Structures are given as C-alpha cells and as structure tokens.
Amino acid sequence: MTQANEPPLQLRRNGLDPAEELARARDGEGVVRVETPWGLPGYLVCRHADVRRVLTDPVRFSSALTPLRGAGxxxxxxxxxxxxxxxxxxxxxxxxxxxxxxxPEFTARRMRRLEPRITEIVQSALDDLERAGRPADLVAHFALPVPSLVICELLGVPRADRAAFQDRATRLLDTSLPAEELAAVRREERAYLADLVARARADRGEDLLGTLVREDGDELGADELVGVAGQLLLAGHETTSNMLGLGTLALLRHPDQLAMIREDPARIEPAVEELLRWLSISQSPPPRTTTAEVEVAGQVIPAGALVICSLPAANRDPAFAADPDRLDVTREPAGHVAFGHGVHHCLGAPLARMELRIAFSLLLRRFPGLALADPYERVDFRVFSVVFGLNALRVTW
Structure with missing residues (x-):
C-alpha cells in the first residue's frame, strides 16, 4: 500500500499538539480549502465558535448528504x-x-451501574501490565483492553472476537487505505455484525443489543441493528482506548499536573475534561455537506461542498480558552467540543468519562513511579488515523 508522506492538514500533529499550520489557519482565515480522504476538496473550519455553529445546524450542514468514504x-x-x-x-x-x-441506555445513571464491573476490568488490566514486567507496552496491556472489554461486554460481543475487531477498527479509521481495501474491510465487518445481530435476535440477552431487539426490534430493521452495533463498537472502543494512551503520555510529559491529580484524587474529573480538550483525539467529526450557499468566518462556501470541522484547532482556540496550549488540570473547560456538539454529540460520553476517571485514578495509584521507558522523540504516534492515538507506549515504574 502506497502511503502519502504527510497526512491532510486536518490530521496533522506536532507530537501531542495540533500542527502549527492548523493553528495558523484558525488564527488567520478561519476556513481553508483542504484535500479530503473522500477524494473531493473540502472546507476546513477551525474556530471554536464556527465549529459549534456547523455542528448545531443539520439543515444547512447535512450529514446524510455526505457520501461514505471510498463509496466508489x-x-x-x-x-x-x-x-x-x-x-x-x-x-x-x-x-x-x-x-x-x-x-436511555447511555444515561449517567445507567452508566453508574457499570462502575463496579469497569473497576474490575481496569484492575485486571493493571495486573496484566505488572505481570508483563518492565518495560511494558501500556497500549497493549492497558489502553486497548480496558475499553475494548467494556464495550464488548455491553454489546454482548464474545471476548474471543476482540482481537479481530481491533484489527478491523484500525483499518477502518486509516485514511490512507485505498478504496477497494476499505470496502473489503467494511464487508468483513458487516458480515461479522450481521451474525452478531442474528444471535441477538435468537437469544435476547440482557446486553444492549438484546435489549434493543427486545424493546425496539419491531421498529429496527436488521440493517439498522447492524449499523448501530458497528458504530457503538467502533466509537466506544477507539476513542477511549486512544485517550487512555495519549492521556497517560500527556500526564507523564507534565509531571506537575500528574502530581496534582495524585495528591488530590478529587481533581480527576476536571483533569479528564482538560485532557479531552487538550488532546482532542477525534480529529474531526464526519464531514457535512452544505445544502445551500453559506458563509462561515466571512468566507462563502458553495452548496454541495464538504465541510470538515477541526476539533483540535477549535479546542485550542484562544477565543474559547485562556492560554489554550497549556495543559491545566485545574481548568474548567466548559463547552469543549471533544465529544462533538449539537445533535451528534457523542452518545457514549457518560461511559467514556467514567472509564477515563476510573482508569487514570487506578493507574496512578498502582504505579506511583510510572515513567516513559523510551525518549519522547521515539513515541510511536498513529498519524493517518481519523482518531489520533499511539501504536505503542513503553513504560516503566
């Protein structure tokens, strides 16, 4: 597979920070023309207020009109x-x-019922990390398995299927994948999910898929159930796992911030929100397509154009947050768009927040001497993925 030397502007990073050219686009014109993985030119919206405006308006910025990536x-x-x-x-x-x-399945009240089981899963992963010995890969032993097992249990996915799902998820989010290869992965994923849905229809368990079949099966078709299962699996796994890896790296790079959390566990909730804002691992929501000519940041965007929102640029916008490039776990960043905004605001946000709160708290408590095993310059970032993350992160303690 031939890969471009550099990802498109909306995916570029300088280590943990958005690329400097992305910040210049935000602080300059605010909207810039970019190439997209859809093979079509697009308009990249970079400012916080403009991003919120686009994401709040499905009438002028349609999700349904945007073709699937690689639909050809x-x-x-x-x-x-x-x-x-x-x-x-x-x-x-x-x-x-x-x-x-x-x-109803993702309210904060319902998520709290999962807290004891999530705690068990995190503790088991930490046991595995410790057994691996120093140095160990935090991604393989902790960041990947925790959210993977949580969402698989929630949906009723067999544990034995987890590795294959992870491989497909990584490829589905890789913007450098050729259209034919992407189509093949989608077909493979859909075949697996169709079988999962068929099993849920035959045996309506207490997991989320079983509940949907039991309570809404008359209204939901098989294709819709397959789509719902696929989206929940992908979103519930990829974003949280990459937040755990990158969040740990960010704290290790900012020992003063890590120390504040360790000394005062009550800081964990605002710390999670600040990490979400500062890292913005979901580089952008799926593009919208304009239904009519529209003006954004003083620029006219024609009807039928792709509009992409840069969440990292928006969350580091000086007009939104003071000193936005500084990680500050005491900050109260109300209004960040790390989970999107508007009608498509992340449905699983309460679950993600709870997983992150539990996982970071227990990790820092178990390994007070946690440190990078390799120089920061050798950290293996995922640079072509829609969801920013790490391929590996070797740590010691």
Missing part, C-alpha cells in the same frame, strides 16, 4: 445498507428516531 468501490445498494443505522451519517428526523431508542 461499493454499489449503490451496498452503500445504502452500510449507512443504515449509522447515527453519524443521518440527519433529523431519522437521526432523532434512532437516537431516542439508544439514549
């Missing part, structure tokens, strides 16, 4: 089946209908 390798019927149930690719009222069914 799919026939129209196949592409339509793959879009079914994909909340991030729908507009109201269809989006509203599906989200209404899922929202």
């Amino acid at each position: 390798a799919l026939d129209p019927g196949e592409a339509a089946r793959m879009r079914a149930g994909q909340l991030i690719g729908l507009d109201p009222p269809e989006h509203t209908r599906l989200r209404r069914m899922l929202t």
Whole structure:
C-alpha cells in the first residue's frame, strides 16, 4: 500500500499538539480549502465558535448528504445498507428516531451501574501490565483492553472476537487505505455484525443489543441493528482506548499536573475534561455537506461542498480558552467540543468519562513511579488515523 508522506492538514500533529499550520489557519482565515480522504476538496473550519455553529445546524450542514468514504468501490445498494443505522451519517428526523431508542441506555445513571464491573476490568488490566514486567507496552496491556472489554461486554460481543475487531477498527479509521481495501474491510465487518445481530435476535440477552431487539426490534430493521452495533463498537472502543494512551503520555510529559491529580484524587474529573480538550483525539467529526450557499468566518462556501470541522484547532482556540496550549488540570473547560456538539454529540460520553476517571485514578495509584521507558522523540504516534492515538507506549515504574 502506497502511503502519502504527510497526512491532510486536518490530521496533522506536532507530537501531542495540533500542527502549527492548523493553528495558523484558525488564527488567520478561519476556513481553508483542504484535500479530503473522500477524494473531493473540502472546507476546513477551525474556530471554536464556527465549529459549534456547523455542528448545531443539520439543515444547512447535512450529514446524510455526505457520501461514505471510498463509496466508489461499493454499489449503490451496498452503500445504502452500510449507512443504515449509522447515527453519524443521518440527519433529523431519522437521526432523532434512532437516537431516542439508544439514549436511555447511555444515561449517567445507567452508566453508574457499570462502575463496579469497569473497576474490575481496569484492575485486571493493571495486573496484566505488572505481570508483563518492565518495560511494558501500556497500549497493549492497558489502553486497548480496558475499553475494548467494556464495550464488548455491553454489546454482548464474545471476548474471543476482540482481537479481530481491533484489527478491523484500525483499518477502518486509516485514511490512507485505498478504496477497494476499505470496502473489503467494511464487508468483513458487516458480515461479522450481521451474525452478531442474528444471535441477538435468537437469544435476547440482557446486553444492549438484546435489549434493543427486545424493546425496539419491531421498529429496527436488521440493517439498522447492524449499523448501530458497528458504530457503538467502533466509537466506544477507539476513542477511549486512544485517550487512555495519549492521556497517560500527556500526564507523564507534565509531571506537575500528574502530581496534582495524585495528591488530590478529587481533581480527576476536571483533569479528564482538560485532557479531552487538550488532546482532542477525534480529529474531526464526519464531514457535512452544505445544502445551500453559506458563509462561515466571512468566507462563502458553495452548496454541495464538504465541510470538515477541526476539533483540535477549535479546542485550542484562544477565543474559547485562556492560554489554550497549556495543559491545566485545574481548568474548567466548559463547552469543549471533544465529544462533538449539537445533535451528534457523542452518545457514549457518560461511559467514556467514567472509564477515563476510573482508569487514570487506578493507574496512578498502582504505579506511583510510572515513567516513559523510551525518549519522547521515539513515541510511536498513529498519524493517518481519523482518531489520533499511539501504536505503542513503553513504560516503566
């Protein structure tokens, strides 16, 4: 597979920070033309206020009109089946209908019921990390398995299927993957999920898929259930796992901030919010397509254009947060867009926040001497992925 030398502007980073050219785009014009993985030119929106405006307005900035990435390798019927149930690719009222069914399963109250089991999963992963011996890969032994096991248990996915799912998830998010290869991964993933849904229909367990089949099965078609399962698996796993790896790296790079959390465990919740803002690992939500000519940051964007929102640039916008490039776990960054905004605000945000709070707290308590095993310059970042992350992070203690 031939890979470009540099990712598109919206994916560029300088270590843990957004690339300098992304900050210049935000502080300059605010909207710039970019190439996209869709093979079409797009308009990159960089300022916090403008990003919130785009994400709040599904009438002028449509998700449903944006084609699937690599759709040229799919026939129209196949592409339509793959879009079914994909909340991030729908507009109201269809989006509203599906989200209404899922929202009760992701309330903060329901998530709290999972806290004891999540704590067990985190402690087991920390045991595994310690058994691996120093130095150990924090990604392989901690950041990946914790959210993977949580979301798989929530949805009723067999543990034995986890490794194969992780491999497919990584490829699905790789923007350098050729269209034909991406289509093949999508078909493989869909076949697996269709079998998972068929099993849930046959045996309606207490997991989330079983609950959806039992309570909303008459309204949800098989393709929609497949789409819902796929999106929840991908979003519930990839974002949280990469936050755990990158969040740990960020704290190790800022020992004064790490010390404040360790000395006062009550700081963990604002610290999680600050890490979400500062890292913004979801580089951008899926593009929107303009339904009419529209003006953003003083620039006219024609109808039918792709609009991409840069969440890292928006969350580091000086107009939104004071001294935004500084990691400050005492900050109260209300209004960050790390989970998106508007009707597509991340459904699983309460679950992600709880996992991060528990995982960081127990990690820092178990390993008070946690440190990088390699120089920072050798950290292995994922640079072509829609979700920013690490391939590995060797640590010692």
